[in-house]
Amino acid sequence: MGASESKKAIKPELSQKQIEYLKMRTRMTEEEIQKWFHGFYKDCPDGLLTQKQFIHMYKQAFPEGDVTQYAKRVFVTFDKDNSGKIDFNEFLLAMDLMEKGNLEEKLRYAFELYDVDKNGILTRIEIETIIRMVLSLRGEANNDRLKDDIMKHLNGFIAKFDENNDMKISQDEFCRICSQDDYLREFLSPNFSS
Ligand SMILES: [Ca+2]
């Protein structure tokens, strides 16, 4: 029969329909889509990226740090349909944002990444969690001086936007804060290119 054999031998290919869809949803050319597609299938032959693989990728990019928590957050944010796996469409939308997104888009995405309970507001606890997570990612979990420095920066900016000082930041405020402060932006913006 050989049915399963021939199934295995099929080289994955994008359908024209999927290409059109991805061209519409991203700023990628067909050539770029194909390139990402082949890279993606090399790592994920079944077309799905698992959380375990994803964490592994992060470990390679940040060998010094403890990436697990951060990578898990990124994974959940990319996994738009909450299937527990990242398919190629989800992957490409993420790459489009990272490679071609403007600052505003990236900051909006960063906000989603950090707004763990998805209520549209970053609280002080969430912010402290973020800072700890990013420090761990960089292998500086115990760098209290850096943490204090960032909190000081952030507090200074919050004071401008947050009149009653309860330190609840909306998405708009977050974008405004980060776009006005290079130091915070660099710290808080997720960066995949390294
Ligand atoms: Ca998914």
Ligand SMILES: [Ca+2]
């Ligand atoms: Ca929240």
